[in-house]
Amino acid sequence: MDSFVIHGGAPLRGEVTISGSKNAVLPILAATLLTGDTCTIRRVPDLSDVAFMLRILESLGAEVRREGDAITVRAARIQGFGDYELIRKMRGSICILGPLLGRRREASVSLPGGCIIGTRPIDLHLKGLAALGTRIQVENGYVHARARRLAGTTIFLGGRAGPTVLGTANILMAAVLAEGVTVIESAACEPEVADLAHFLVAMGARISGIGSPTVTVTGVRELHGADHEVIPDRIEACTFLCAAAATKGDVTLQGTRPEHFGAVLDKLREAGVTVERAGTGLRVTRRGKVRPADVTTQPYSGFPTDVQAQFMALMTLAPGISVITERIFESRFMHVAELMRLGADIAIEGPNAIVKGGRPLSGAPVMASDLRASAALVIAGLAAKGTTQVHRIYHLDRGYERMEDKLRRLGARIERVAGE
Numbered sequence: 001m002d003s004f005v006i007h008g009g010a011p012l013r014g015e016v017t018i019s020g021s022k023n024a025v026l027p028i029l030a031a032t033l034l035t036g037d038t039c040t041i042r043r044v045p046d047l048s049d050v051a052f053m054l055r056i057l058e059s060l061g062a063e064v065r066r067e068g069d070a071i072t073v074r075a076a077r078i079q080g081f082g083d084y085e086l087i088r089k090m091r092g093s094i095c096i097l098g099p100l101l102g103r104r105r106e107a108s109v110s111l112p113g114g115c116i117i118g119t120r121p122i123d124l125h126l127k128g129l130a131a132l133g134t135r136i137q138v139e140n141g142y143v144h145a146r147a148r149r150l151a152g153t154t155i156f157l158g159g160r161a162g163p164t165v166l167g168t169a170n171i172l173m174a175a176v177l178a179e180g181v182t183v184i185e186s187a188a189c190e191p192e193v194a195d196l197a198h199f200l201v202a203m204g205a206r207i208s209g210i211g212s213p214t215v216t217v218t219g220v221r222e223l224h225g226a227d228h229e230v231i232p233d234r235i236e237a238c239t240f241l242c243a244a245a246a247t248k249g250d251v252t253l254q255g256t257r258p259e260h261f262g263a264v265l266d267k268l269r270e271a272g273v274t275v276e277r278a279g280t281g282l283r284v285t286r287r288g289k290v291r292p293a294d295v296t297t298q299p300y301s302g303f304p305t306d307v308q309a310q311f312m313a314l315m316t317l318a319p320g321i322s323v324i325t326e327r328i329f330e331s332r333f334m335h336v337a338e339l340m341r342l343g344a345d346i347a348i349e350g351p352n353a354i355v356k357g358g359r360p361l362s363g364a365p366v367m368a369s370d371l372r373a374s375a376a377l378v379i380a381g382l383a384a385k386g387t388t389q390v391h392r393i394y395h396l397d398r399g400y401e402r403m404e405d406k407l408r409r410l411g412a413r414i415e416r417v418a419g420e
């Protein structure tokens with residue numbers, strides 16, 4: 001398994017271009033199953049999760065072609081239920097359930113296993129699909145879903161921790177080909193869900209209330225091919241913002257949509273980091289010390305759970321106390337023990353991580369546990385004195401396109417070391 005070796009202390013300087021959004025492109029690729037026509041998706045990041053999704057589409061009989069960052073998919077006929085092994089390995093693959101049901105009224109996927117950031121239930125997905133008229137059986141780790149017809153209805157999709165992102169995506173993708181009108185209440189408002197809805201509209205779907213908590217879908221008989229450019233990855237953008245701030249750098253991000261991460265910009269400014277428009281880019285600089293800031297993760301447009309770990313890495317450098325509260329996923333603090341190996345002082349009390357920042361970080365070998373935790377360790381390693389080795393970076397490859405190349409171009413001393 002590959003690892004990163006980071007010689008910390010170099011401030012990041014220069015320009016970096018943000019890739020297309022991982023969390024937007026996965027359901028959008030799944031949505032190409034809703035038509036037999038050719039769909040072209042642009043600005044597709046080169047990630048292992050995307051490669052998995054493309055293999056799943058191929059295993060369902062779709063023709064997939066890649067040219068640069070554009071991917072064309074043609075699912076003229078859908079065969080079988082896809083490769084279970086692949087489906088089992090990637091949680092995002094749950095979003096083929098909605099389109100398969102929409103297109104041919106039948107789907108079978110393996111239940112997503114437990115994951116390091118807590119149990120990842122899909123009860124809300126199943127509740128929504130059942131409300132549309134699907135019969136669902138959960139057996140031996142699989143979900144079998146079948147519907148004679150899908151009929152629109154009103155579905156309340158809010159859960160214990162708020163709306164569900166992929167759950168909303170699944171219901172949307174089933175509802176576009178259902179009969180009649182479906183109203184999704186307490187829908188997720190994340191830009192990635194809105195991007196999927198815009199792609200569906202380009203395919204001929206009728207959807208209103210896009211990006212709001214109440215989305216109305218009027219079913220149509222069939223969809224056609226479409227050409228769509230994926231939105232920029234707001235989580236990657238926020239990761240580079242935190243990395244630049246942590247290293248006292250001066251970095252300009254190109255190709256971002258800052259309106260998608262206002263909550264993070266607000267907290268960075270509170271922490272004494274300067275973020276300003278610079279031509280077409282977004283420039284982040286830090287001159288003085290980082291100041292502590294409290295953060296609570298929330299559904300969009302609140303502070304994203306996917307930036308919690310990276311922001312915590314930054315807060316370890318801020319003299320004083322910052323309280324970071326995780327409200328979306330239980331046990332999403334796997335990075336805490338590893339940050340402590342680098343010298344951070346953090347105590348966990350229920351959903352709160354109390355960070356006593358300001359102690360200098362020093363390099364150490366650390367273990368990546370999930371995608372965003374890995375990013376936090378890279379940020380801390382870049383800011384630490386000495387050498388940090390981040391093991392198991394296959395987690396990072398799931399969601400960051402050529403992270404080490406992008407960082408190296410900004411002046412970071414980072415290398416990928418191949419492991420067995």
Ligand code: UD1
Pocket residue numbers: 022023024026092119120121122123124125126159160161162163164165166167188192305306328329330
């Ligand atoms: C998506 C993102 C992930 C992000 C998360 C929250 C993708 C591929 N992944 O994951 O990066 O961290 O949104 O912004 O887009 N829940 C239920 N029942 C369900 C579904 C979810 O109780 O049926 C709970 C979850 O346990 C969690 C909360 O709802 O507490 C939000 O999860 P959800 O929005 O569904 O996350 P994902 O869509 O899986």
